Amino acid sequence: MKSPLEQSMLSPLSPSTGGLTRSRSQVFSDPELFTPSKTNILHDSTYNKGTAFSRDERDKLGLSGLLPYKVETLEDQLRRALRQFRAFTTPIEKYIYLSSLQERNETLFYRLLVENLVETMPIVYTPTVGEACTKLHEVWRSSRGMYISLEDKGRIRRLLDNWSHVPDIIVVTDGSRILGLGDLGCGGMGIPIGKLSLYVAGAGFHPVKTLPVQLDVGTNNQKLRNDDLYLGLNRDRVRGEEFYSFADEFLMAVKDKWPKCLVQFEDFSNDVCFELLEKYRNKLLCFNDDIQGTGAVIVSGFLNAAKVTGIRPKDHKIVFFGAGSASVGVADQIAMVMKLDSDKDGKQVTVDEMRRRMYLVDSKGLVTKSRGGRLEVHKVAYARDDVEEELTSLLEVVKKYKPTALIGLSGQGQTFTEEILSLMAENNEKPIVFALSNPTNNSECSAEQAVKFTKGKCVFASGSPFPDVTYEDKVIKPGQGNNMYIFPGLGLGAVVSESKNVSDLMVLTASQVLADCVTEQDLKKGDIYPSLASIRSISVKIAAAVARQSVKEGLCRLTSIPDDWEQYVKNYVFEPAYAELGDASQLQ
Structure with missing residues (x-):
């Protein structure tokens, strides 16, 4: 039996909902879908609006007296968040601040990223995420995503039932080759978390439709294993048949539970990454961003x-x-x-x-x-x-x-x-x-x-x-x-077209579209990439082209093919804005 919230997110592209943004509003306004228990909403990062709750919302949700008097706009909150963000002097402090903001208020977090992507991307992802991964056991605040270890072998499909939403995309790593830093064990989880933040900010995936996963098969990093704060499985890293059997159980469990979900392999070491891609690229919707x-x-x-x-x-x-x-x-x-x-x-x-x-x-x-x-x-x-x-x-x-x-x-x-x-x-x-x-x-x-x-x-x-x-x-x-130029749009195109696989020509199509986003005037100046500030519009173009290529190759599983792929993609895109609560008198 699916939860009301899960049911509300099942058909994000249906004409009746007009995309995920409107679906999110429905969750707020329909008492059958959303009945918050008093102050719990202040601790739910997906729906928390903080000081932006209106007077009516505060009264009906039992929040009156629990927030400062002033009712702020998202823009007011954004100015404060930016001031706080910029007050920190080191990249890792900025990373911790953004992680904390994401845990408190996802809408504000993603609004900050979208409007300041060039400034925040080096903090959310490379290079700062590398330092965060090496120190995950030290900077740990709260859990995000799923950690599946060798100890869970034989029950992985049941574990997936513990995830409360239906993901459109999973980024999974085993932490064996994080950036240029090597084996970081379960500390590698910072990479899927950061990558999915960029999928949301750069392409418009809805936050609740993303799932970071750490496959914990041990680590050969002795420094980590000797640290009494290390959070992962404290044993030598597993490879060979035991590893592939474990990975197969996970991937087949994903295919069984979420057959349309895209799986992105991330930062697997060279001894397994090629074989994983070749073995599964035609069995489920997946690709390897490193390759x-x-x-x-x-x-x-x-x-x-x-x-x-x-x-x-x-x-x-x-x-x-x-x-x-x-x-x-x-x-x-x-x-x-x-x-x-x-x-x-x-x-x-x-x-x-x-x-x-x-x-x-x-x-x-x-x-x-x-x-x-x-x-x-x-x-x-x-x-x-x-x-x-x-x-x-x-x-x-x-x-x-x-x-x-x-x-x-x-x-x-x-x-x-x-x-x-x-x-x-x-x-x-x-x-x-x-x-x-x-x-x-x-x-x-x-x-x-x-x-x-x-x-x-x-x-x-x-x-x-x-x-x-x-x-x-x-x-x-x-x-x-x-890679930010490619993976958000490539993933988005594969998901909205419900493609069976990610083909080589779909990847090449993404490359060609990106190259075409650079004008002749830019080339004369020596610019070979467009500005990352325009990544959302670039991702829409890439996604539409990738979807068209999926159709061309007979991989698209949609029963009705859109006439206007770009508009179809835009209908899917999540915009970080607060939803109206609707008739607050209906809420408990």
Whole structure:
């Protein structure tokens, strides 16, 4: 038996409700759906309005005398919240404040994020979320989402019944490879929480339709395990058949309980992330943001960077520093873009042929078939068999192959040295330099270093934000290849179309739409990404295009296909605004 609130959220896109925002108002105004017990509403972050409760609402809800006299607007509260937020001096203090605000008043929290996204995103997500994850057991305030451990094996489906809403999206991690910080055990939960905040702020998912999940299979981080405040399962991390059996039980339980729910895999280590994606991508609606989302946003930046350089995508030669899930995901998608570009000339090349224009460098040097040792499966497609001598450093590879683009996804800070960047500038009129590792201190170089050492010639993008750079009296705004550009709209399009799967072409469609959001005028200034301040409108465009692609591939499960996908998406979008209570005399 579903709760009244759960029933009210079942059909967010039906014409009768006009989208989730109106559905939320119905919850307030219909006594059969919402009968608050006196002051409980002040402690319910979804419906709490704090000082914005009207006089009538205060009387009928038994709140008179429990709040200051003044009835404020959401705008009044936003000014106070911003003043409080900006009063904190360190990023982690700002993170804790926003977490606390989210626990008290979700509407105000998301209004603050939506209207100040460029300022708040580095706090809610990278780079600050990395510090929050390492200190989760220290900054813990209250529970959000679901923690499912190995001890729950055999009863996971029953555990899901403890979640009171029907999610449209789940972000799940096992905490094994958090950003560039490694194994953080159950501390990795900060990533799904932060990611879903961005899904709400950046695409308009309704907060109650999101679910962060931590799969706790132990940790190999001995420092955490030795800390008496550590909150997770205190044992060695499980891998192999035991891990896959546990993950399968969870994913099949989700499919059984919420068959239309999108599952996003987040920050799983390289030894399992590829297999999870390949095993389940055609069994349920899911994708891996580290592999596909990162690939999509970098492909978009690459497409625009290629326009700036004047060199067609198919003619670029790319060196990747780092050969993990993100690098391979990016390389795969760029190879597809190169193939499509070549096809325009009537030359039917394969993706494998385009992979020959890429060189992956890992901790041992250039990835080759001849260097000895076991080669991880995901690297095989990029392993070179045409080298005369083994190249053991990035510098050697750049010297020998003279790439037009250098892409860093290594997690190793300060590895794009002055010598390497100078070489890129010597060999190219406009070298592409993407230093994409997160958080900031893991970036392969700073924006200032890239500009200075290439004498202002490079087309630059990073994973974490950098301040503007002044070079020879010219102010250069660094591009940020942030997954935030892609995953909210991609996820939104998959959900509103009720797609069976997330296909490669749906991901590529998201890349192309994002690239098209940058104008010719922006490109002339060297901008390869649009402003994140416009992320909501960008997400709507991406979602509509992704939904159309889902229909084109026969993946859409809607019984009636909308004529206007953009309007259909907009009807779904949650706007952080207080709902009118309606006839307060009906409420108990």
